[in-house]
Amino acid sequence: MQYDHDRRPGLTWLGRRTLTGKHPAVVRINGLGKTRHIRTEQRLAVLYAVSSILLEAADLKEAAARMLQALGDGLAWEYGALWLLDDKTESLYSHTTWHTSSIHASDFEFTTRQARFLPDSLSLPGRVWSSGVPVWVRDITKERNFYRQPKARREGLHGAFAFPIQGSTGVLGIIELFSYEIRQPDKELLQSVITLGKQIGQFIERRRGEEERVQLLAGEVVAHANQLEAIIEAIADGVFIFDREANLVQANGAGREILGFEWNPEFMELPADERLRQLVMRDEDRLLLSQEQWPVMRILHGETLKGANAPDIIFQTLDGHDLHVNVTGAPVRDSQEQIIGGVMVVRDVTKRRELEVRTHESLHALLAMAEELVQLPAEGEEGAAAREIESDPLIAIKKVAHHLAALTCGVLGCRRVGITIVEPETEIVRAVAVVGLTSEQERQWWEEQRAQESSLKDNPTPELVAALRADEALILDMTQPPFKDQPNNCGIRVILSVPMMLAGRLAGIMTLDYGSLDHEYTQEEIALAKTVAKLAALVIERERLLRDRAEARANEMALRKSHRRMDEFLGMASHELRTPLTTIKGNVQLSKRQLKGILDRGKSSDELSGKIEAVQEMLERTDSQVNFMNRLVGDLLDASRISANMLKLSFQPELCNLPEIVRETVQSQHRIFLKRTVRLHVPSGESVPIMADAERIGQVVTNYLTNALKYSAADRPVDVTIQVEGKVAKLSVRDEGPGLSIQEQERIWEYFYQSPGIEVQSGSSVGLGLGLHICRTIIELHHGQVGVKSAPGEGSTFWFTLPLADEV
Numbered sequence: 001m002q003y004d005h006d007r008r009p010g011l012t013w014l015g016r017r018t019l020t021g022k023h024p025a026v027v028r029i030n031g032l033g034k035t036r037h038i039r040t041e042q043r044l045a046v047l048y049a050v051s052s053i054l055l056e057a058a059d060l061k062e063a064a065a066r067m068l069q070a071l072g073d074g075l076a077w078e079y080g081a082l083w084l085l086d087d088k089t090e091s092l093y094s095h096t097t098w099h100t101s102s103i104h105a106s107d108f109e110f111t112t113r114q115a116r117f118l119p120d121s122l123s124l125p126g127r128v129w130s131s132g133v134p135v136w137v138r139d140i141t142k143e144r145n146f147y148r149q150p151k152a153r154r155e156g157l158h159g160a161f162a163f164p165i166q167g168s169t170g171v172l173g174i175i176e177l178f179s180y181e182i183r184q185p186d187k188e189l190l191q192s193v194i195t196l197g198k199q200i201g202q203f204i205e206r207r208r209g210e211e212e213r214v215q216l217l218a219g220e221v222v223a224h225a226n227q228l229e230a231i232i233e234a235i236a237d238g239v240f241i242f243d244r245e246a247n248l249v250q251a252n253g254a255g256r257e258i259l260g261f262e263w264n265p266e267f268m269e270l271p272a273d274e275r276l277r278q279l280v281m282r283d284e285d286r287l288l289l290s291q292e293q294w295p296v297m298r299i300l301h302g303e304t305l306k307g308a309n310a311p312d313i314i315f316q317t318l319d320g321h322d323l324h325v326n327v328t329g330a331p332v333r334d335s336q337e338q339i340i341g342g343v344m345v346v347r348d349v350t351k352r353r354e355l356e357v358r359t360h361e362s363l364h365a366l367l368a369m370a371e372e373l374v375q376l377p378a379e380g381e382e383g384a385a386a387r388e389i390e391s392d393p394l395i396a397i398k399k400v401a402h403h404l405a406a407l408t409c410g411v412l413g414c415r416r417v418g419i420t421i422v423e424p425e426t427e428i429v430r431a432v433a434v435v436g437l438t439s440e441q442e443r444q445w446w447e448e449q450r451a452q453e454s455s456l457k458d459n460p461t462p463e464l465v466a467a468l469r470a471d472e473a474l475i476l477d478m479t480q481p482p483f484k485d486q487p488n489n490c491g492i493r494v495i496l497s498v499p500m501m502l503a504g505r506l507a508g509i510m511t512l513d514y515g516s517l518d519h520e521y522t523q524e525e526i527a528l529a530k531t532v533a534k535l536a537a538l539v540i541e542r543e544r545l546l547r548d549r550a551e552a553r554a555n556e557m558a559l560r561k562s563h564r565r566m567d568e569f570l571g572m573a574s575h576e577l578r579t580p581l582t583t584i585k586g587n588v589q590l591s592k593r594q595l596k597g598i599l600d601r602g603k604s605s606d607e608l609s610g611k612i613e614a615v616q617e618m619l620e621r622t623d624s625q626v627n628f629m630n631r632l633v634g635d636l637l638d639a640s641r642i643s644a645n646m647l648k649l650s651f652q653p654e655l656c657n658l659p660e661i662v663r664e665t666v667q668s669q670h671r672i673f674l675k676r677t678v679r680l681h682v683p684s685g686e687s688v689p690i691m692a693d694a695e696r697i698g699q700v701v702t703n704y705l706t707n708a709l710k711y712s713a714a715d716r717p718v719d720v721t722i723q724v725e726g727k728v729a730k731l732s733v734r735d736e737g738p739g740l741s742i743q744e745q746e747r748i749w750e751y752f753y754q755s756p757g758i759e760v761q762s763g764s765s766v767g768l769g770l771g772l773h774i775c776r777t778i779i780e781l782h783h784g785q786v787g788v789k790s791a792p793g794e795g796s797t798f799w800f801t802l803p804l805a806d807e808v
């Protein structure tokens with residue numbers, strides 16, 4: 001205890017015990033005799049002390065104990081009590097009592113604590129309550145009907161004094177004080193305590209208000225927390241909350257599912273370290289993550305995982321399968337900024353990654369197929385092919401088809417892939433490959449297919465055939481009619497059937513399925529399947545050409561000469577096709593490296609989007625290269641068909657309007673050659689009806705137009721004119737390019753002929769010297785004529801005529 005002396009006369013601070021170090025809590029007046037007169041300033045000091053207590057006390061309990069002590073010690077009363085009004089029972093109960101250390105007052109105290117007083121004259125508090133004013137009793141032993149009188153007497157208590165605690169709505173409580181001595185009423189004190197009573201009243205009301213608010217707030221917080229929990233629970237991503245030691249505090253439903261909780265409910269009980277180790281976390285290259293690399297640890301070390309900084313990891317779920325997830329998260333800090341735990345959001349990206357990988361694989365597979373297309377068999381192999389033909393004419397095609405089916409299976413991740421081809425002349429559908437079946441199932445499949453072998457024309461579901469011919473993919477539920485009754489020993493549910501189109505002809509059908517799984521085919525998957533099918537058609541067609549040639553060679557050696565051209569043709573094809581393929585490969589590899597670089601280094605989002613744009617641009621170029629390649633391949637196939645006298649119009653010619661075909665072609669070319677001027681001259685208001693295969697005529701116009709554009713300077717215009725002359729329609733494309741001599745004008749229509757002096761002047765499109773040859777064939781099939789009017793240095797006008805259709 002500390003002593004210090006106040007200079008003020010007659011008042012000495014005996015002890016200054018401070019709870020907070022700011023205000024004197026206990027004052028005691030020293031040197032006062034039995035008949036003391038409390039001086040004004042002493043009283044003020046006590047009242048000031050009580051006010052201070054009211055200011056700093058946390059709650060009424062603390063305030064009451066200290067107030068009673070301050071009043072008792074400071075004003076020399078030996079016993080004190082605070083009574084509060086209980087609204088429910090409408091009585092006073094003792095809230096806090098106090099007495100000096102010199103008395104025991106145990107009996108009196110006990111009675112006081114037990115008592116409940118009503119607003120009547122039977123108790124001092126009761127009297128104050130009923131009157132609402134302070135009451136002074138000189139000697140309570142002289143009072144009649146005073147409930148605690150016997151106990152007070154035994155304790156030697158005489159003087160007593162009590163005052164009301166006034167709240168805004170009335171008396172809230174009473175403070176009473178007792179002394180050993182008989183005390184004369186102190187009017188000044190009686191006056192002061194009225195104010196003090198009001199102060200205490202305010203304090204109590206304020207604290208009660210706060211308490212109510214706190215309770216209300218607590219209620220709100222709980223409601224909020226419940227709401228938050230419900231929201232977290234409903235989030236589709238896994239949400240994990242963990243503490244400073246990486247112990248899992250909470251995981252939502254999705255989180256529990258991601259981990260595979262139901263497989264190991266005890267997982268939560270394991271020590272954090274062991275728990276995390278069980279998940280066997282790996283990076284994208286499947287390298288095991290070190291402890292510091294675990295997302296939880298990174299978060300607990302203060303890292304925020306988001307954007308490019310959010311890692312993709314692979315971990316093993318509790319039921320033992322690998323899951324590819326993207327992890328975001330942040331540490332949770334207390335008010336002192338100390339990390340007390342963390343929150344982690346885990347998104348299952350397995351599907352996305354699978355798709356990415358699949359897209360990647362599919363690109364590779366497409367490349368592999370394209371390469372297959374341009375690879376020529378060695379002489380020896382062809383000999384072998386010729387021998388095999390004798391046993392099964394489809395053997396080579398079957399080999400290639402099997403390879404393609406396996407590739408497709410890998411690309412699409414499906415269970416089974418089957419390929420059937422449609423014979424060009426007879427339209428007989430023949431199965432050539434199936435993968436994904438057991439050997440017994442496969443044997444049955446071949447049997448079934450052989451039994452069903454028939455022409456497309458006789459197919460019992462002509463509407464489905466029509467859809468396939470129109471290049472539509474079909475999703476067929478095998479458990480529904482008309483397939484329900486078909487043999488289905490593999491329990492296949494839903495089949496995806498994609499047409500294998502070749503220059504507008506249905507050359508085959510590729511079917512795939514996921515066995516008995518209820519698989520939903522996405523648009524992406526269907527598009528991919530169609531691309532694969534298209535390439536497969538090309539590869540098979542090449543195989544057919546080789547077979548035809550081998551057949552011809554075996555039967556008629558005289559055909560050797562004409563087929564040498566086929567060799568030349570394929571040689572050139574492979575050369576031309578390799579150029580775009582090399583670019584495709586390079587671009588794809590570069591994009592792969594770029595993407596990996598981004599993921600490895602965790603770039604800022606700006607940089608990331610820049611890179612992604614670059615990658616997209618590259619893929620865009622890849623796409624146009626693939627288109628270009630497709631066109632070349634198309635030309636090659638057309639040319640080979642022409643040489644085999646097999647070029648056919650895909651549909652029955654129908655009534656079309658020539659200007660419409662031309663306008664469409666010009667527009668689509670204009671989208672490629674944006675800066676070029678192409679002027680279209682069409683007879684006004686009239687339609688120019690022709691009976692034609694619109695697609696093929698469009699092909700001819702495209703060829704004329706691209707030649708005019710590529711063999712003339714970029715700043716020279718090109719004119720496209722349609723005229724009607726008597727019973728024929730005439731289309732001409734005029735350019736201001738180099739022009740052709742009479743001799744050249746003759747030769748350019750030949751197979752593979754390219755005029756030696758003519759160079760591509762704009763655009764980078766390389767050709768094979770096949771376009772004009774194909775154009776002439778197409779126009780002649782339409783009973784029209786082709787020609788060119790040109791002179792060196794004066795540009796060229798390529799034209800064709802077609803008989804006008806009789807107006808209907």
Ligand code: ADP
Binds near residue numbers: 748754
């Ligand atoms: P390519 O794919 O080589 O253009 P084409 O059969 O379309 O094949 O043309 C054959 C050749 O005719 C070209 O290589 C070129 O030498 C010549 N040629 C075609 N169109 C024009 C034109 N508008 N002006 C000059 N020469 C042309």
